[in-house]
Amino acid sequence: MDQQRSLCWATVLLVFTSLTYVYPTIYLVNAHHQPVVDYPIANLSTSWPNSPSSSDLSDGSFVFSPILLRGSIGAGFGCGFYCNVIYTNSACLFCNDTYTYSACLFAVVIIYNPYVEENYTQFNLELVWSANRNHPVKRNATLELTQDGDLILADANGTSVWSTNTVGGENSVSGLNLTEEGNLVLFARNKSTVWQSFDHPTDSLLLGQKLVPGQKLTARASESNWSQGLYSLAIHGDGLFAYVESNPPQSYYKSSLEGNSYVEFENGSFNREVVPLASTHISQFMRLEDDGQLKVYGWRGGHWEVVLELMTSGFSECGHPMVCGKYSKCTNSQCSCLDETSSNETTDLGCSLVTPISCNYSEYHTLLELNNTSYFNLYTQDTFGYLDEKTELEDCKKSCLANCSCKAVLFSYDWGLGYGTLQGCLLLSEVFSLINNEGGLRKIYVFLKVQKYPTAQYPSPTDSPQNKPRHVTFILGSSLGASFVVFFMIACCLFLFKKKQESEDLDEFSIIQVPGMPTRFSYEALRDMTSNFNNKLGEGGFGSVFQGTLGDGTKVAVKLLNGFCQVKKSFFAEVETIGSIHQVNLVRLIGFCAQKSHKLLVYEYMPNGSLDKWIFQRNQELILGWQSRRKIIMDIAKGLAYLHEECRQKIFHLDIKPQNILLDENFNAKISDFGLSKLIDKDQSQVVTTMRGTPGYLAPEWLSSIITEKVDVYSFGVVVLEMLCGRKNLDRSQPEEDMHLLSLFKRKVEEERLIDIVDKNNDEMQLHGAEVVEMMRVVVWCLQSDFSKRPSMSLVVKVLEGSVDVENNLDYNFINPVIPRTIAGAGHQEGAIGAASTLLFPSALSGPR
Template identity: 50%
Template sequence: MALSWACLAILLYLVPFQNLLPISVTAVPGGFLAVNSSTSWTNSFSAPHSVKFDDGSFVTIILSRVSPDLYYGQYVCGCGFFYNRTYNRSLFANFILYYEEGNFKGSDYPEVVWSANPKNPVSLNATLQLTSEGGLVVEDGNGSRAWSTNISNKSVVGLNLTDDTCNLMLLDDKNATIWQSFDHPTDTLVLGQKLLRGQQLTSEGGMFSFSITSEGLFFYINSNPPDIYYYYYPYSNVKYNYSQFLNQSFATFEFDYPSPGIALGLSITAKYMKLRPDGHLKVYDGNWYEVDDFLNPDIGYCGYPGVCGNYGICTDEQCSCPLPINGTNYFHPINDRLPNLGCSLVTPLSCDANKNHILIELQNITYFPFREGLPDVHPDYQHVSLESCKQSCLKVCSCKAAIYNSSNRVGSCYLRSQIFSLMYADERDLREETYFKVYIKVQNVPLPPQQQKHWLGFILGSNLAFVLFLLIGFFVFKVWKKESADEVEEYYLDHVPGMPTRYSYDDLQAITENFSKELGEGGFGTVFEGTLIDGTKVAVKRLDGFGQIKKSFLAEVETIGSIHHFNLVRLIGFCAEKSHRLLVYEYMSNGSLDKWVFHKNPEMLLDWQHRKKIILDTAKGLTYLHEECRQKIVHLDIKPHNILLDENFNAKVSDFGMSKLVDRDQSQVVTTMRGTPGYMAPEWLSSIITEKVDVYSFGVVLLELLCGRINLDRSQPEEEMLLFDLFRKKIKEKQLSDLVDKNSGDMQLHGEDVVNMMMVANWCLQFDFTKRPSMSMVVKVLEGVVDVESF
């Protein structure tokens, strides 16, 4: 029977907060929230319906399922905001809380079973809105949208949370489910929940994932490229459709082949299955006691990629670093007391000193992707000699290890850009047909020349002493001046509102394995990959140089230290310690836009839908900087290298080392010329700039993305060398379709839409900056709200 508004109004039950609900929601038993028009909740520590935890974390409960006959001392379902003090971030989530003596207990941390925005956490004062037209929408404290149920053409009349499975559901007027959290699993499967083909569980932090395809079940560590650490292939002709967590802790996998499925499980009842940040798939009962670790019987303690940290070697459940080679120790533990944290290079790899790179062989060692029984890993080179394999790794700075398979005289070469845990190879692994040679790249530090065996006489006498006195005095003055400047900077950093986490230099050395995983060169510095203690990948930028380093560092911290938008790369933390200046950002797995546009790799071509999304995302990020911050922020260096892409190709503006803060009452500012040739607006010649310089640079990026080439391409004929000039010529000739990226058939298929988008670029590239649109107007055009021809 359909649920009317009246019926829904008597089905709401929120305990123990019945008297504290907003006026638009009525509190009655049943577990439903009825939507009168629009209802919202704020993520706040002081909210009356919040539960505080001992470490300062808290949950803001929006809906909970506590039945009247609930006995004391039981775990129950709730949904709302969960603020994690350790990481200073909030998620809208379904969670399990401990309920006793009429209250939720703050001594036991909540167990999150589903979260809406794990990749886009929000800050304090974020809000959740429940509306009849849009369903659920999460907005950050600055008003930017972090997540929504993305419902269209459906009317929502109620929100339900089931008490047995913590399934959050949106209902229509016929009591039918419009949307449910069960359909969007994160890292947990609840009893009865399915994981469909094409979906995946992703561990907190994003390091590990579990997915099901028609070919079988696959567990990955999300490296670049991802590596399988466990899999299960079905029997012949079996095609999997989904995985479902059923009674008695069975994980049953149904498929097209007429068979009941495959059962993995225990003889006791279990309720939750979670992919942990360490790659374990664990099962828990209703009180969150662990009852099984599914993969352990098959892969053992040493089979998990992160069990001993990077470069760590696992032997009989013990972790150690690689042994010295010919008396030289190339590795040391990150923490002597915690060997499972892994090892780092004694001398970090340096691309500037790549002539001193050597490969050392680790005897009787293998690597998890090549463990017997796993699917074949595709080699980088086939039918090559061992020496050719090693030289291929030495020629590429990003290569950290070369693994050579001499089985059956095939000569397969695997180059790895990062190394997780290694493992001792037992006799089974050392058989000829499965034998791999493992070579790790290290920095070979040449011995200093022998000290000369003569003493300097007193030739310089008093003159030398006088010179030394002057040098010492000058040095002391410089140190005093630097310490004074550092004190000013320390005071400044401690008083910037909303500052992110502050790290010590030792912390960042450990996080980045002594800065051994270089991702590339950023503005004024080098960027390294790192991993936080919870498994979250980060990008750490170490600012290099002297004169510009402090200015760049302060610019980035001041600019994005207290702002957050989905289309801006998030600043997680920083380090300002002695001469060290480092910035810690969220990790963007698909790198910068330039490698997807300018490199003619057929496997890295973006289709039309992805390019449209990237263009719109970038425009939204710039709109926020120009119009929605307390102070206007002019980026000053918009180019594809500073537009980063996450795993879902969401585009985010990065690198604020050149940015300029502008008061709202200022229409323009005077500043020295800065930026990248080819992307700089004409008004830079006068040094009087506005936010319209970013609009111009955006127009250049837009044109490059649509045409699939860089603005200044010296490999082209002279008349086509500058894309901007060629663009103007094709406009006059009305032959813009000639410029559509010819490397992509999909782009050619949407040629008319691409040409229309080029007119947006033309609008942004006008010589007179007063005629260029604002970025908010560009967003409206891209979203189809207004038309370019109207302006």
């Protein structure tokens, strides 16, 4: 066994003693007769690439490439590259070609070998500090200690990610040292400290580490997402506060410093709290967890375990800011949404307003008083200087209405923050868990800002004598306009009814002539198989979709077309387009009904519905990870490639959007809704047609009405970008400058900060941020303003398969065209909203600036 131990550490030792950039390795024997392996110091003018090595240590989920080490055989500190990896050969974890890096940090870790007497290939790696937690790097990134004494981390493409900025000053840097306490130090020739990691904590404290004013611990976003999360711990005034990162910060815990100006994690105590004693510096650490709890971990029995939970005193069952999530109410640990202002679904993230607050319509903001309601942990709430002690209740409410970022008002005549009776007003930009205060002794006024557009039930909150003329004009104009629309609709209906009577026989005859026709059903049969159209699945472009069951038990989706102007064209286009083609990434048309005025289409049933609900809705049960999204992107690309290049005729879909991408039980994606599609001969390269599609997904060349299959490529690019960012291309809940996704995308490209727009609500997407950003290069290619520079869909498939690279020298001046006229198929609600919103931004005509 001693031979195995010596062999393992001798291998690691050999690697580092052979490197010329470190001082000689110290190889000693400690009091327990265990070899000590130290190579804690590095010289100037040294660089370390992030690449696989025989000295890498693994815990099965992460790989650590050490740069400096300090410790003994069983345990120690290390600094180096800490990477989340994907293994391709689990039988050989240390073979260089068996894993790929997905994201890496320059970090300090605690290294334990829990099986020191048995196994040397498996280590326990505990991350306790990192330099680039918000901007992970990839394989082949480089850490460099320059001749000038600056420690710089650069990504594989050469982009600078992090630096200590230690060039110059009175004491120039002489070297880099990892101390016995786990502190990474840049030191001067006189051994004084120039920079140290203890002054820049992330989410953890090590024994002997202080937290002083100006420093803070910030929890990670989630267990698998290293970036900064919601909760922080810092010194403010005379106390140590845990708080939510919002504006203003909202605290949920306070501990008095009692005359001290800092707190220190000492062996046996932390800010007067008794902590179980640690055997060594490396056997204990403290972490602010992603749920906002502060825990002390100790090494016990070959693994880390929680030995103490701090911040537990004074907590009520509803006292945590996210006990129920945002816009939700806690009653005896039970969570519910506010019926007046939020959806009916309560998730781990809470609830959401039915109508999002829009700064463009601030005249329709109003405050809704929440009776018998208080706010989380208000008795220990510190306002960080944001409490207005002089404002009266009405002035407090007016201040919120005048400030668009204000989402709620807290007011009390007895604030009670430990200073006696205090009147005060607090404006909140984020609304976390509310508390049922029924029967409470203390009166807290809570007002929630809501969006109330003027209707008969909800008049405008800005009604006043000087505003009444404007409202009267508005009402009269609306009434006249509505009357004209009603008259026009009646006339149109009469005309269409007459024309329909004349052409019905022709319709019946013509539909029979379509080659390769699927099964023809009677209206009565479809009504029976859908239980009289009772189980509604959703709304399509020209009708409603219902679930049905065929005689053999097969589930189907039945689309009932309704409306006047486009029903006939949509029905013929759908049947003619996909009636005789079968491809795995296209929804299969099983049958149809063309009986008098009834036009219905019968499709295969897709149990997971449309893509939009999986990428736009914030429901913890509806989450698509990176691998699933990448597979869906490939499926869409293959479906479009088939339509454009492999059919008898070219088929332009012309309405690619998430609502028209359906998912089967295995999350295979299939393109649906061919009501706007266009068939052209194989030898045609372009076609002149009327504008059709959905605003936001329309290519710039639609303004000329001369289009090619590249309009689908453009729409595909927009859909992929929405999938990568987890948001709609037009999102009114975002700040005005971020409302249009293409404008935000272009700006982040220029800033070289594309990682900022990767879906923030999906941990797996964040974890694979580097791959997601790489996929964005495909998006850029598909969004080229000049359609001739966009790739064909078959070429996109090859790029996704890895056999072809994305073209260089791409144009990043994306054009999001304003659509100045009615769009075929966009008459439903979403299309109408999209068109109106586009017209508000004329700058979009020339692309984002």
